[in-house]
Amino acid sequence: MTIDVLYFAWVRERIGQPRERVETSAATVAELVEELRGREPRYEAAFADLNALRVALDQELSDFDAPLTGVREVAFFPPMTGG
Amino acid sequence: MTIDVLYFAWVRERIGQPRERVETSAATVAELVEELRGREPRYEAAFADLNALRVALDQELSDFDAPLTGVREVAFFPPMTGG
């Protein structure tokens, strides 16, 4: 399946781009992260510490355990600092 | 001694005037109240329920037990409703 993957804040800076289309057969967010980490050092740098990251599936906060079934947009970012 | 006595809100309305000078030898607020109640029915009506009244001595909230020594201004009023 093809998923839009979005990056924000320092995750975006480490990856070097705000979004990309990813062709994957990952069943969960964690599996997608593993695939990405295997690609290039910049992904390894961005995903080094999952505790420092949050994930949203189709614009809803989710977990790294969550299945990707039917998901069209995955976003990775650090904890939010609004307000 | 001579004291300025002030009345606010429905206390003022029952007494029928906002302030007056009172010549008294009362030692405490409670004694002053007893003196005033003895004067006329309008004072009796205003001071019927002391639990419904508050007192300030020289513009500081105080108690009915408080001594009047050195006090120049006594004010009687219902619980405040600011804000």
Place this chain on the structure above:
Amino acid sequence: MATIRVQEAPFDAGAELDAFAAGRTDVGAVVTFNGVVRDDGGALAEMLIEHYPGMTERAIGKIVEEAVRRWSLADCLVIHRYGAMKPGDRIMMVATAAPHRADAFAAAEYLMDYLKSRAPFWKKERSADGESWVAAKDEDEAALDRW
């Protein structure tokens, strides 16, 4: 570091908010409270607010002083009207500015709780049915216990 105004005239809440702590770069949070004349039954013609000139300013001064002592505030404003007001009119305004939001919120709530029960104002409502003094609520007195 604090402004207190007791006045009969209306005030311009928006202009007050714009001017309050304006240009200060040590402030991260500004909280305001505006008290408004509320007409529950649709019958209120007027609210009349009486106060105790002299004591009012002293009492508010002491409340503000205590707020400044308790929380880390950059600035503090209290405006309270007296006289006649219509439903929807703004009665009073409190503003607090602080580096952090917890201080600004706590101080504004503290100021409101104390202004409600410890500043010498009394409200009378005038409607077609007649006039009546607004009674103090037990819950307003109880609210002071949390501080």
Place this chain on the structure above:
Amino acid sequence: MATIRVQEAPFDAGAELDAFAAGRTDVGAVVTFNGVVRDDGGALAEMLIEHYPGMTERAIGKIVEEAVRRWSLADCLVIHRYGAMKPGDRIMMVATAAPHRADAFAAAEYLMDYLKSRAPFWKKERSADGESWVAAKDEDEAALDRW
């Protein structure tokens, strides 16, 4: 019964306060919060706020919906900017209107706590020393537990 605006342009806090719940006679209390760019060390040149278009509006919408469900509110406003801001600039504003002050205060604090940690904004500070992302604080996450 609620307005949400996510925008790059500055907003006029005073005009927003004046217009908010204006003329309503069922409102007794209006609370506002303004978040301001704070410069602790005197070295901050700029704050840059990034957000997640689409998710931002959804996330704020859900937070507002929950506030409206929990408290008796007459109206509710959230404005949040993104882009570049200078020290002293107003970043965002929350306003709540309610018959009683306890609801207006609680809802405003709830909105702020959730906007802080659950709305997809990220802040970067740029100073003479370079750039750095503002880290989320444990206390902000902990603040959610009180609700």
